[in-house]
Amino acid sequence: xxxxPSLSRQQTYKCLILGDSGVGKSTFLRRHATxxxxxxxxxxxxxxxxxxxxxxNYQDLALELWDVAGDERHGGLLNGYFFFxxxxxxMFDLNVARSAxxxxxxxxxxxxxxxKQLPVVICGNKSELERMPLDLLYHxxxxxxxxxxxxxxxxxxxxxxxxxxxxxxxxxxLKLISQPTLRPIASCSCDEAEMRxxxxxxxxxxxxxxxxxxxxxxxGNFKDCIVLN
Ligand code: GDP
Numbered sequence: 001x002x003x004x005p006s007l008s009r010q011q012t013y014k015c016l017i018l019g020d021s022g023v024g025k026s027t028f029l030r031r032h033a034t035x036x037x038x039x040x041x042x043x044x045x046x047x048x049x050x051x052x053x054x055x056x057n058y059q060d061l062a063l064e065l066w067d068v069a070g071d072e073r074h075g076g077l078l079n080g081y082f083f084f085x086x087x088x089x090x091m092f093d094l095n096v097a098r099s100a101x102x103x104x105x106x107x108x109x110x111x112x113x114x115x116k117q118l119p120v121v122i123c124g125n126k127s128e129l130e131r132m133p134l135d136l137l138y139h140x141x142x143x144x145x146x147x148x149x150x151x152x153x154x155x156x157x158x159x160x161x162x163x164x165x166x167x168x169x170x171x172x173x174l175k176l177i178s179q180p181t182l183r184p185i186a187s188c189s190c191d192e193a194e195m196r197x198x199x200x201x202x203x204x205x206x207x208x209x210x211x212x213x214x215x216x217x218x219x220g221n222f223k224d225c226i227v228l229n
Pocket of ligand 1: 019020021022023024025026027028125126127128129149150151152153
Protein backbone atom coordinates (compact mmCIF):
# COMPACT_ATOMS: atom_id res chain seq x y z
CA UNK A 1 0.00 0.00 0.00
CA UNK A 2 1.28 3.37 -1.01
CA UNK A 3 1.28 6.64 0.88
CA UNK A 4 -0.40 9.23 -1.26
CA PRO A 5 -1.92 12.23 0.45
CA SER A 6 -3.18 14.04 -2.62
CA LEU A 7 -6.35 12.19 -3.64
CA SER A 8 -9.55 14.13 -4.20
CA ARG A 9 -11.98 14.38 -1.26
CA GLN A 10 -14.62 12.13 -2.84
CA GLN A 11 -12.22 9.21 -2.83
CA THR A 12 -10.90 9.85 0.64
CA TYR A 13 -12.59 8.48 3.76
CA LYS A 14 -11.75 9.62 7.27
CA CYS A 15 -11.16 6.59 9.49
CA LEU A 16 -10.59 6.75 13.26
CA ILE A 17 -8.29 4.24 14.94
CA LEU A 18 -9.53 3.86 18.49
CA GLY A 19 -8.64 1.63 21.40
CA ASP A 20 -6.80 1.67 24.71
CA SER A 21 -3.20 2.76 24.93
CA GLY A 22 -0.75 -0.05 24.15
CA VAL A 23 -3.01 -2.23 22.00
CA GLY A 24 -0.91 -1.58 18.88
CA LYS A 25 -2.65 1.20 16.96
CA SER A 26 0.50 3.13 16.09
CA THR A 27 2.30 -0.10 15.25
CA PHE A 28 -0.48 -1.08 12.86
CA LEU A 29 -0.27 2.28 11.10
CA ARG A 30 3.52 2.26 11.00
CA ARG A 31 3.53 -1.24 9.52
CA HIS A 32 1.31 -0.08 6.69
CA ALA A 33 3.06 3.23 6.16
CA THR A 34 6.69 2.17 6.41
CA UNK A 35 6.79 -1.59 6.96
CA UNK A 36 8.67 -1.05 10.23
CA UNK A 37 8.03 -2.55 13.64
CA UNK A 38 9.19 -1.05 16.95
CA UNK A 39 9.32 -3.08 20.14
CA UNK A 40 9.00 -0.14 22.49
CA UNK A 41 5.72 1.56 23.25
CA UNK A 42 5.87 5.29 22.58
CA UNK A 43 2.48 6.82 23.41
CA UNK A 44 1.09 8.92 20.60
CA UNK A 45 1.11 12.65 21.25
CA UNK A 46 -1.81 14.63 19.87
CA UNK A 47 -3.08 13.09 16.69
CA UNK A 48 -1.25 11.40 13.85
CA UNK A 49 -2.86 11.09 10.47
CA UNK A 50 -1.67 8.69 7.79
CA UNK A 51 -3.23 8.46 4.37
CA UNK A 52 -3.13 5.04 2.75
CA UNK A 53 -3.98 4.56 -0.87
CA UNK A 54 -5.81 1.30 -1.33
CA UNK A 55 -6.27 -0.46 -4.61
CA UNK A 56 -9.28 -2.71 -4.81
CA ASN A 57 -10.84 -4.88 -7.49
CA TYR A 58 -13.51 -2.14 -7.87
CA GLN A 59 -11.75 1.22 -7.53
CA ASP A 60 -8.93 2.99 -5.75
CA LEU A 61 -9.70 4.83 -2.57
CA ALA A 62 -7.79 6.47 0.23
CA LEU A 63 -8.28 6.00 3.94
CA GLU A 64 -7.19 8.89 6.10
CA LEU A 65 -6.33 7.06 9.30
CA TRP A 66 -6.52 9.15 12.49
CA ASP A 67 -4.55 7.81 15.44
CA VAL A 68 -5.60 9.88 18.43
CA ALA A 69 -3.49 10.04 21.58
CA GLY A 70 -4.02 9.56 25.25
CA ASP A 71 -6.71 8.68 27.71
CA GLU A 72 -8.54 11.90 27.06
CA ARG A 73 -9.95 9.93 24.16
CA HIS A 74 -12.97 9.01 26.27
CA GLY A 75 -13.51 12.63 27.24
CA GLY A 76 -14.36 15.92 25.62
CA LEU A 77 -11.06 16.49 23.84
CA LEU A 78 -11.59 13.51 21.65
CA ASN A 79 -14.99 14.51 20.42
CA GLY A 80 -13.58 17.07 18.00
CA TYR A 81 -11.55 14.39 16.28
CA PHE A 82 -14.65 12.26 15.80
CA PHE A 83 -16.42 14.83 13.65
CA PHE A 84 -16.87 13.86 10.03
CA UNK A 85 -15.43 10.39 10.57
CA UNK A 86 -16.75 7.99 7.95
CA UNK A 87 -15.55 4.73 9.44
CA UNK A 88 -13.49 3.40 12.34
CA UNK A 89 -11.28 0.58 13.57
CA UNK A 90 -11.59 -0.17 17.28
CA MET A 91 -8.56 -2.14 18.32
CA PHE A 92 -7.93 -4.21 21.44
CA ASP A 93 -5.15 -6.49 22.67
CA LEU A 94 -6.19 -10.15 22.58
CA ASN A 95 -4.09 -10.66 25.71
CA VAL A 96 -5.48 -7.83 27.81
CA ALA A 97 -9.03 -8.32 29.02
CA ARG A 98 -9.48 -4.70 29.99
CA SER A 99 -8.76 -3.55 26.46
CA ALA A 100 -11.53 -5.86 25.19
CA UNK A 101 -13.90 -4.50 27.79
CA UNK A 102 -13.10 -0.98 26.62
CA UNK A 103 -14.25 -1.78 23.10
CA UNK A 104 -17.89 -1.29 24.05
CA UNK A 105 -17.10 2.12 25.54
CA UNK A 106 -15.25 3.19 22.43
CA UNK A 107 -18.12 2.00 20.30
CA UNK A 108 -20.59 3.85 22.48
CA UNK A 109 -18.65 7.15 22.32
CA UNK A 110 -18.30 6.79 18.59
CA UNK A 111 -21.97 6.05 18.02
CA UNK A 112 -23.01 9.00 20.15
CA UNK A 113 -21.17 11.40 17.88
CA UNK A 114 -21.18 9.70 14.51
CA UNK A 115 -24.34 7.59 14.68
CA LYS A 116 -24.86 3.84 14.36
CA GLN A 117 -24.53 3.59 10.62
CA LEU A 118 -20.79 4.19 10.56
CA PRO A 119 -18.85 1.13 9.33
CA VAL A 120 -16.78 -0.17 12.26
CA VAL A 121 -14.31 -3.05 12.45
CA ILE A 122 -13.43 -4.40 15.86
CA CYS A 123 -9.92 -5.73 15.62
CA GLY A 124 -8.06 -7.96 18.08
CA ASN A 125 -4.29 -7.47 17.76
CA LYS A 126 -1.27 -9.54 18.94
CA SER A 127 -2.86 -12.81 17.84
CA GLU A 128 0.55 -14.53 17.73
CA LEU A 129 0.75 -14.43 21.55
CA GLU A 130 -1.10 -16.74 23.86
CA ARG A 131 -4.54 -15.24 24.25
CA MET A 132 -6.50 -14.50 27.37
CA PRO A 133 -9.50 -16.79 27.81
CA LEU A 134 -11.88 -14.96 25.63
CA ASP A 135 -15.57 -15.19 25.17
CA LEU A 136 -16.33 -12.42 22.79
CA LEU A 137 -19.79 -12.09 21.46
CA TYR A 138 -20.66 -9.82 18.70
CA HIS A 139 -23.61 -9.09 16.61
CA UNK A 140 -22.98 -8.85 12.93
CA UNK A 141 -25.68 -6.26 12.60
CA UNK A 142 -25.55 -2.97 10.83
CA UNK A 143 -22.05 -2.01 9.92
CA UNK A 144 -20.10 -3.85 12.61
CA UNK A 145 -17.44 -6.38 11.68
CA UNK A 146 -14.71 -8.34 13.48
CA UNK A 147 -11.20 -9.54 12.70
CA UNK A 148 -7.92 -10.46 14.36
CA UNK A 149 -4.36 -9.73 13.30
CA UNK A 150 -0.78 -9.54 14.44
CA UNK A 151 1.19 -6.41 13.60
CA UNK A 152 4.32 -8.20 14.81
CA UNK A 153 4.21 -11.16 12.47
CA UNK A 154 2.43 -9.14 9.78
CA UNK A 155 -0.51 -11.54 9.76
CA UNK A 156 -3.90 -10.39 8.46
CA UNK A 157 -2.84 -6.73 8.55
CA UNK A 158 -5.02 -5.86 5.58
CA UNK A 159 -8.16 -7.46 7.01
CA UNK A 160 -9.54 -4.43 8.88
CA UNK A 161 -8.93 -2.21 5.86
CA UNK A 162 -10.54 -4.65 3.45
CA UNK A 163 -13.60 -5.10 5.68
CA UNK A 164 -14.04 -1.33 5.92
CA UNK A 165 -13.68 -0.85 2.17
CA UNK A 166 -16.36 -3.51 1.59
CA UNK A 167 -18.80 -1.57 3.69
CA UNK A 168 -17.82 1.86 2.44
CA UNK A 169 -18.31 0.81 -1.17
CA UNK A 170 -21.07 -1.69 -0.35
CA UNK A 171 -19.34 -4.50 -2.19
CA UNK A 172 -19.18 -7.74 -0.24
CA UNK A 173 -16.80 -9.34 -2.69
CA LEU A 174 -14.34 -6.42 -2.69
CA LYS A 175 -10.71 -7.43 -2.35
CA LEU A 176 -7.63 -5.34 -1.82
CA ILE A 177 -5.11 -5.81 -4.56
CA SER A 178 -1.38 -5.14 -4.63
CA GLN A 179 -0.98 -5.81 -0.94
CA PRO A 180 2.33 -5.01 0.70
CA THR A 181 4.70 -7.81 1.51
CA LEU A 182 5.55 -6.91 5.07
CA ARG A 183 7.93 -9.25 6.77
CA PRO A 184 7.44 -10.70 10.22
CA ILE A 185 9.97 -9.63 12.80
CA ALA A 186 12.95 -11.97 12.99
CA SER A 187 12.58 -14.59 15.73
CA CYS A 188 8.79 -14.42 15.53
CA SER A 189 6.91 -17.60 15.02
CA CYS A 190 3.20 -18.16 14.73
CA ASP A 191 0.71 -20.83 13.91
CA GLU A 192 -1.33 -19.23 11.16
CA ALA A 193 -3.94 -22.00 11.02
CA GLU A 194 -4.54 -21.69 14.74
CA MET A 195 -4.85 -17.89 14.57
CA ARG A 196 -7.33 -18.13 11.72
CA UNK A 197 -9.38 -20.77 13.52
CA UNK A 198 -9.70 -18.59 16.61
CA UNK A 199 -10.84 -15.61 14.60
CA UNK A 200 -13.46 -17.66 12.78
CA UNK A 201 -14.79 -19.00 16.10
CA UNK A 202 -15.36 -15.47 17.35
CA UNK A 203 -16.91 -14.41 14.07
CA UNK A 204 -19.45 -17.19 14.44
CA UNK A 205 -20.59 -16.21 17.92
CA UNK A 206 -23.39 -14.14 16.61
CA UNK A 207 -25.86 -12.72 19.08
CA UNK A 208 -29.57 -13.32 18.70
CA UNK A 209 -31.39 -11.15 16.19
CA UNK A 210 -33.30 -9.03 18.72
CA UNK A 211 -30.46 -8.33 21.15
CA UNK A 212 -29.59 -4.73 21.85
CA UNK A 213 -25.95 -5.62 22.36
CA UNK A 214 -23.61 -5.30 19.48
CA UNK A 215 -20.43 -6.49 21.14
CA UNK A 216 -19.73 -8.04 24.48
CA UNK A 217 -17.00 -9.74 26.38
CA UNK A 218 -17.68 -12.36 29.02
CA UNK A 219 -14.78 -13.89 30.82
CA GLY A 220 -12.65 -13.87 33.94
CA ASN A 221 -13.92 -11.47 36.53
CA PHE A 222 -15.41 -9.14 34.03
CA LYS A 223 -18.59 -11.03 33.35
CA ASP A 224 -21.04 -8.20 33.56
CA CYS A 225 -18.84 -5.42 32.36
CA ILE A 226 -19.99 -5.06 28.83
CA VAL A 227 -23.55 -4.57 27.98
CA LEU A 228 -23.97 -2.15 25.21
CA ASN A 229 -27.33 -0.49 24.81
P1 GDP B 1 -0.78 2.15 20.86
O1 GDP B 1 -0.64 2.88 22.17
O2 GDP B 1 -2.12 1.51 20.76
O3 GDP B 1 -0.48 3.01 19.68
O4 GDP B 1 0.28 0.94 20.90
P2 GDP B 1 1.70 0.77 20.17
O5 GDP B 1 1.52 0.66 18.69
O6 GDP B 1 2.64 1.80 20.66
O7 GDP B 1 2.13 -0.69 20.66
C1 GDP B 1 2.28 -0.99 22.04
C2 GDP B 1 3.26 -2.14 22.20
O8 GDP B 1 2.73 -3.32 21.62
C3 GDP B 1 4.62 -1.91 21.53
O9 GDP B 1 5.61 -2.40 22.42
C4 GDP B 1 4.56 -2.76 20.26
O10 GDP B 1 5.84 -3.22 19.88
C5 GDP B 1 3.67 -3.91 20.74
N1 GDP B 1 2.93 -4.56 19.64
C6 GDP B 1 2.19 -3.98 18.67
N2 GDP B 1 1.63 -4.90 17.87
C7 GDP B 1 2.02 -6.11 18.35
C8 GDP B 1 1.76 -7.48 17.95
O11 GDP B 1 1.05 -7.80 16.97
N3 GDP B 1 2.33 -8.46 18.73
C9 GDP B 1 3.11 -8.16 19.80
N4 GDP B 1 3.62 -9.19 20.48
N5 GDP B 1 3.37 -6.90 20.20
C10 GDP B 1 2.85 -5.89 19.48
